[in-house]
Amino acid sequence: MSQVDYKEAGVDITKADAFVERIKKLVPTTFNDQVLQGIGGFAAVYKLNDQKYLASCTDGVGTKLKIGQHLDKHHGIGIDLVAMCVNDLLCVGARPLFFLDYMAFGKLDTRISEELIAGMVDGCRQSGMALIGGETAEMPGIYKDGEYDLAGFSVGELTPSEMFKEEAMSEGDVLIGLASSGFHSNGYSLLRKLVKDSETELLEQLLIPTQIYVETFMHLRQKFQSSILAAAHMTGGGIHNIPRMSENFDYTITSWPSVEEMAPVFKPMLQRMDLSQEELFRTFNMGVGLTVLVKKAHAEAVMTELKGKNIKAWMLGHITRGSGQIEMTDWKL
Template identity: 55%
Template sequence: MNYKDSGVDIEKGDLFVERISKMVKSTYNQQVKSGIGGFCALYAMDEERFLASSTDGVGTKIKLAVELGVHDTIGIDLVAMCVNDLICSGARPMFFLDYFASSKLDLKVSEAVIKGIVDGCLQSQMALIGGETAEMPGMYQEGDYDLAGFSVGEVMKSSLVDGSRIQNGDTLIGIASSGFHSNGFSLVRKILEKNNCNPDLKRACLTPTKIYVKTIMSLLKTHFTHVKGIANITGSGFLNIPRMNENFDYHVTEAPELPLFMKEVCDLSGLSTKELHKTFNMGVGMVVATDAPDTVIAELEKLGERAFFLGHITKGKGEYHFNPKGSTTGHNS
């Protein structure tokens, strides 16, 4: 079983983005710095400042939350999925909006979901300034709901992290994830179902997506010149790393230790290393490109993160290579 077998076709999703790109870009004006394809969009407000924006959902992790009746952490996931993209540009999150849709409003469930969103916004030092609640009988099955989030931040042009300073020989540093975050859950759920996994393992898979706002903001404040690029390891796993700058190749030579519940699910999957790394984050929540790895790792550890050497960068054409130490063969993206 792979991600496509579980109902998600990444290649078709990439093709869709490629096909709509020209249409979308027809709406751009001279204020648009970056849009489709980046971790977040940048819009110039004046000569000195960009507004940064990102939007995302939680995906089918919600189905697991509904099954287990655990709704007070899924809102953290929603905020995290948005702001972890936003901060890849160096932007400081400012405010958040949410969209909550269901067949019929359940006050207990919806209040628990919003509690999680508030928690995520507090972790991100961001204001929850608005949202929309929609009841759509016939659109959703009873008990189901869906979420979307929208975050906005700002970054001074002099403080922008856009990958343009990456050079041949720079180092990749990984920051540990809290688990699967909110990606690949169509496959996670299939694995759990196929192996008749116990509720404790299922609950562990609901561990909220880690929010890296305070960590990245602190790192940039003290070591901006050494941070060349930042990648959120979100949907499509390690294939996100080349999004920092596609004029380089990215060589991952280390395989960090996974949270125990994540390792158990990955072992049960029977999937190849290649398939796992292009679906899940494999214990790596964020990747930082730097020319001072020891300094950056020390600072991240001081900030309470588990950080580690992950690999290196060479001149190339935007490819990702995985070849852990001791391995004689690797794979390309």
């Protein structure tokens, strides 16, 4: 088993969080009165007029790219790029509209680039978004031949009543977790250190694309409307994304899916790690890709709806007034 943690693998989440806090003082100097939600949220929200807001966000795929490059499989990476952006849009209550991409190569390989674009098209179709443009750069000296990096940018729309608001949240409201398809696109700087290049089958499991939650989430909002109160995309930082719903509540986690209930790739990978439960939950999504906050009175009905559509989900806990803390009660994986 490996005792290497995410920081030792080259990613310092604490430093990244501190960086965001520092630029929160600088970036808002560019804001005008139309900016309703800016840096630090899952997506920014901009007021077009009294009836319509725009939401926008940007993201990448991280070092999961290296596995795709090693296996020479790139379609799923294109899906990942879309998923990492569009799932963030959902967390402010927006409906996805369109997507743009940026691809940078050491030397352009048209086969690989077409495979990446085909994956993005697949992801956009799943999300109901138009892929309306992008940029492709060749950067010899920055990337080696066969290497590339990606960035995605997505925009959605919402009305004022569709924007999630802290005032709608109450003590006792229930956290429901929707299953992830695997590790999604986070934690790969550590994961790649635990797998040999020759372990093709396991590497292919690690390459499974990030789950896109648009269809499920939009269905829940349409059916249960104001009873869907907030959402958290479980990306870098893992469970610590949940308090981004509101820092004025605490989040009590009373249960979590077992390793056997998670996507199959978790079991062999977790067996190779010697990390504390706290570190695991701070680094990986741990089987839950999107956490949804639901009015207590409708939580059972939401679970029944998800089960009826064969969507794996779990009740994770509830919220109380507080200061953005997570309490994990006495349970273990």
